[in-house]
Structures are given as structure tokens and as C-alpha cells.
Amino acid sequence: MRDDRPLDIVIFGLAITSAWGNGHATTYRALIRALASRGHRVRFFERDVAWYAANRDLPDPHYCEVQLYSGIADLEQHFPEDIPADLVILGSFVPQGAQLAEWILPRCCGLTAFYDIDTPVTVAKLERGECDYLSPSLVPRFDLYLSFSGGPILKRLQNQFGALRPRAFYCSVEPRDYYPVPQTLKRYDLGYLGTYSADRQPALERLLLEPAREWSKGRFAVAGAQYPDAIRWPANVERTDHLAPDAHRDFYNSQRLTLNITRADMIASGYSPSVRLFEAAACGVPIMTDEWNGLDEFFKPGRDILIARSTRDALSCLRTMDNETLRLIGARARARVLALHTAAHRALELESHVREAAGTYAPAGLSGTWTDSTTAAVAT
Secondary structure, eight states, X not given: OBOOOOOEEEEEESOSSOOTTOSHHHHHHHHXXXXXHTTOEEEEEEEOOHHHHTTOSOSSOTTSEEEEESSHHHHHHHOSSOBOOSEEEEETTOTTHXXXXXXXXXXXXXXEEEEETTHXXXXXXXXXXXXXXXXXXXXXXXXXXXXXXXXXXXXXXXXXXXXXXXXEOOOOBOTTTSOOOTTSOXXXXXXXXXXXXXXXXXXXXXXXXXXXXXXXXXXXXXXXSOOOTTOOOOTTEEEESXXXXXXXXXXXXXXXXXXXXXXXXXXXXXXXXXXXXXXXHHTXXXXXXXXXXXXXXXXXXXXXXXXXXXXXXXXXXXXXXXXXXXHHHHHHHHHHHHHHOBHHHHHHHHHHHHHHHHHHSOOTTOSSBOOOOXXXXXXX
């Protein structure tokens, strides 16, 4: 018997109202917008913190209900006894997330999921006993473990920490927000969009700053918050402290080539594409990236994406590749992303994971299936 009833979903996530200094907000926005287009109701609970309050670029998204809260005592006003939802999701890096999970789990009337947007970082923190948003004892208490990383780390989550259903749930992109704008002036030969991270900085030095120093006629750009004042930027590198999501598309399109840099934990784990990678690809901008295991599951190196291991590699890409070759590389990467990695794909995957979990644990209303209108959903 088919069940087309929309899901009632409650998400406790790091941020949706502000993309300042985090990649979570754009991920949540794309996924929730796609879920809403499928008819599902989503309520998003975000901890009200000063650094996001001062930089809210989407305070009231039209596709979900947003509630800011100051602590668990505040949440008890919304849910004095139970959380009446078909699915409750707790995201990674939520302030006091482990304490929040202990409060959430006994109150859930439906399925529960931990949504790990930082899986390799989380696993490393769990192993060191330094994770304040999750604990080893909490992992097996969730019905689903949705992981931004695939590959071997899923087995580690299952075997080492007892995750019941660890599933690869990669980041995605919203094609209505990220697409090519052919008329855009190519202001930069190479650009990079990303918040400062100490473990990414050596790659930024190697693949962008050193090429900028060696190629004085080249034009470069770095956009992102929290970079230390001590960094010495070459004169031909344009700096932007923060770029709101609605400016990302134009920034990507203004680059002849864009740079992707992966966090050290993600490189060590492999199979961990970043949301910036898919955003740039959706814009049809050719991508130069560092190397990590599993990259070829998403893009074919040399055909859909360029790998640079050194300053010499970066300069070779920048100075020897003609515009038509770069255009074709960008177009092929865009085709790959639109075929497999849009927010519409992730919404369908989430429905599939919920169906699977409901098959062995079926709270009220989750015993049926959802209409699998894959083609129609992706087309929209």
C-alpha cells in the first residue's frame, strides 16, 4: 500500500540563518528547500549565538520554519514532553550537541538521525575523546547515521562505534542558485572560496599564493572569513573577508579557474567532497583541486577536474591550458553534478533511507512507502 503522506521533520542544526564562517548553512538550505518542494514540512532549530546573529543573510527562509533557541530550557517550551515528528535530525557541530542529544532521543516519537557534515573530523574527535557534540555511546542510539563522507569510514562507524545504519549522504548543490553566466567578465585567473583553516593553509600557499608571487601578471582572489592578520597576501591577490551565498555564483563565474582545497581529516578519510566543489562545478567553472582517495568517484581527473600537487602544477594549469579546454572541463564537471549531486537527489535519498529504517522500526505513519517520482523531482 502506497503512502504519499508528507513527512514532518525536525532538524537541530548548526546554522541556517547565517553562512558566516561555516558551510553548514548552504547545505541545510539546499536540502530543506528540496524537501519542501517534495511536500515535506521542516522545522529547523538553531542555537542563537552572537557571531551568527550579527551576520544573518537568510533570517527567515520561506521553505521551512526557523526557531532560534538559547538552550535546552528554551526548547522545553516548544517540546514540554515529546517531539511529535516523523524524523528528528541532529547535526554535527551543534553547540552542546551531546547534551542536546541526551535530551532529544527519549522524546522522539519517530525515527532519529545524526547528520554528520564533518564525518572525518567527528570520528577523529570521538577517538580522542574530544567531541562535545556527540559521544561514542550516543552513536548507536540513532536510527540513521547520515555521513558527508563515504568509503571505508562508514565501516568504521559501524564496527568501531556501533552505528546502526551509516549511510553516505554527500553534500549537494541547488542548480537554481548555481549555474554558468557566460557573459561574466573573467576578472581572476584563479580564485578560492573558503573560511580559514590552519590545515588547509599550506595548500593555499602552495597552489595559489606561491603561483601569485611567481606570476605577477596573474590575477587571483581569496574570499573567506577568519584569516589571520599575519598572512602576507601578494599584491595581485584580491581579498574579500566574507562572501554571502547569493554572491557565490558571480564569484565563481568571474574566475577562469577555481581552486578546491580539502581539510586534512577529509583527505585522510577520502570520499569527502566539499559543498564548494559541487557549487563551482554547477557553475561550469573548471576546478583545480588537491588530491584525495575517492575523488574519481565524483569526477574523472584530467577530464572533469584538474589535480595540482605543487606550485609548478598550478602554474602549468594556469599558463598553458587554453580557454576552450578549460571550458570543456567545466562543462563535463557540471554535467556530472547535475546528474548525481543536486539537492533534489539528496531529498530522494533521504526518503529512501527513511523507508529503509522504517522497515525494521516503524513508528506511526511510517509503515508505507513514498512515491518515488525521481525523474520529476530532479527535473524541477
